[in-house]
Amino acid sequence: MSCKQVRQLLSYRREWTPQEAARAEEHLAGCPACQAVARAYELMDRRLDRLPVPVPATSAPPVLPVTMAAGRRISAPEPVAPAPRQASRGVLLLVVAALVIVVAIALSATAPRPALRDEPAAPRTGLGATLPQAAATPLEPGLLPSGADGRVTVLLLGIDRRADGGWGYRTDTIVIVSADRDAGSVALVSIPRDLQVAIPGRGEDRINTANVYGYLDGYAGGGPALVKEVIEASFGVAVDAYVVVDFDGFVQVVDAVGGIDVDVPRTLDDPFYPDPRAEDPHAYTTIHFDAGVQHMDGERALQYARSRMTTSDADRMERQQLILLALGEKARRGSWSANLPELVTGLADAVQTDLTLSQIVELAALAEQIDPGSVECHVLREPLVSAQRRGDGAAVFLPNWESIDPLFEELFGPLAVLRPAAHTVAVGESVWSIAQDYGLQPETIAWANAEIEQSPGLLAVGQVLAIPPVDGVLYTVQEGDSLEALAERYHTTVAEIVSFALNRLRETSDLVPGQQLMLPGARKDSDDGHRYPLDAALKAPADAPTGTGRFSWPAEGHLGQGFWSGHRAIDIANVSGTSIVAADTGYVVLAGRDTWGYGNQLLVDHGNGFVTRYAHMNTMYVRAGDVVEKGQQIGAMGATGKATGPHLHFEIWEDGVAQDPLDYLP
């Protein structure tokens, strides 16, 4: 086949017959030039495939063009699921708002609060007189929600909704706003809407769908409660409150403060900004923003925050943060907060929050003291997340926890997330010594690591182990598991499992396959696989000498690993070549290389019910059938078999039962 013929084949690769495939592969194997063309075509296909299509996907069923439907009775179209390709684009974003909070939260520690501190009665009374009938929000004592660490964290969710009832929309804007009241610092973290995370009851999905699922699945507290749950469980930060804002709410907030001044870093042109009209729900308009400081009213700010078609999601998240900061700045300078109660009331249909009105007012009062320059802004973008195409073709971001965790830890302090630590086994370590380093039982580590559980005590350097936070069983939920069944299987109780805060469970919670649970204090019925090493074929002859019944140390060194259920032996560690002696007089029933992990090992039958094993030796000086005296050198220390460093693995068996050698050694 000529190169040209092959390239012609390459241009429709996905339709190849087996014969065509065979011919092409044969040529490709020996032709780097055609390989390069194949790669170029593949890349071309990917580029063409991900070409954005500026057609707005709507969750509503498609609507016939008005011109077509007019004057004719066409029965309502049945809803049709939007094609995946459409769904992944189009739906534009939404935005954020709640300046109120953002700002407000900040610097509460450093800011004097004259209005509320010095004369708390006056403003509250005033508010109380005008507000109760207006707001569904209860008027409670103005206490900002905050955790024990003095941190107040609020989730800002922007939904893709214009007017219209119901709140079950995707949260295309997700910003964590957190203030440390002691340090007086504020952090904003924008979470990409396409981040793939575990959603209770739904498995892995995009984070922006959690709000919808929360309502669909009747989650207690609705969509925002589920979003909160997902954020807490995924990122390990406690969320005190949420604010959901739709487009109109956003516009109203910005207009209420008299517009905002945003320092636009880059010219923004978007010829595809959605401009739905009655006669054409898919209409577009062109928007343009010059670089430099721009004054924006609510509608303009919304455009700036939503525009997506000519930029990336990360860019949009940055713009949204600029808007939040601009709102903060305005809040600090303006005297608008006097109008806040009216504003909040006016927003009743456009904003949803679990903050009480008085909490908001308190936040707003603090806002006036804020220096927007003190706010730290972060966007979860690559490399903190990796773009990936899901099996169903949807483009998502996968979180890179090893990069995200340190960022959150820096911003929010210690994370409360059940994500087991990873420990890389170093030279000389054992499950036992690692457990000691982490203050855990060795069994806990063995149970959390299947390969250790199966061949206990035999570690490889470089192996990575999961380290649970407390003693017990770290369990990955399987299909069909229930809390009751797990509790019974692992000898614990549902209450015990639920009470472990990091599990974030209630007694009634559904378990999600793949979800990790910590079953504190639980235990597994384990069969450690340690079989009595002697059988009928390995028995000292009747006339062999008998041991004294008192053992001496078989080698000098330090205790590398003690006796536990996964390691019915002790490890005595020292340099390679250290002399190993018989712990008692006896008969060598086995001397050889073990394929399972013991390396060069000796088994000595002491004729009095005791058997000892010496493993991982460098060199053995005796053979099967030899008689050894107590204290006689039988070999040299090594690290043969599965060992992380030179040591002697020493077992004592009495009448077929493994004993802790430390109980027998002087």
Added chain:
Amino acid sequence: MDRILALGAGGTDAEAVLVRLYQEYHGDICAYLCRLVGEPPLAEDLAHDTFVKAYRALDRLPEDANYRAWLYRIATNTALDHLRRRRLISWVPLFDNDRHPATHTCFREESLEAIAVQRTLARLAPRYRIPLVLFACQGLSTHEIAAILKISQGAVKTRLFRARERFRRLYAPEEVDG
């Protein structure tokens, strides 16, 4: 609207079929047209015309017809007609730096690539652009494309090959930055 009302023909069945076709293919057809002509508002108009034509022709269509290929054929011809009317022999690139002097400063990351791809498509002659878009963007088979374009399947493959070779030569993402 008058145009539509004047169409006259078509009973409830035709309407029902059209509603279903619209639901199922409007998004695809819009996307297709947008990739062909590079201008979303124009693509929307052309998609609308496509469905009007489809509605008009529906009663002449055999019941077992491949609706998808048929709609794509109408869409293709609608786009070609439009462009011929505008006497555009070579197709207008999507983003002309003279018309949008600022665009190259605001397109970032993946959208840079999209602009470059769309521009490259615009430089391909329709005879190559159409099969490539149908095959690579819309996911149609060469068999379907042959039916849409009323040419042989072998001809589709040849055009695909030439389209790819030209695309490969012309694709220059750095121009968007420049």
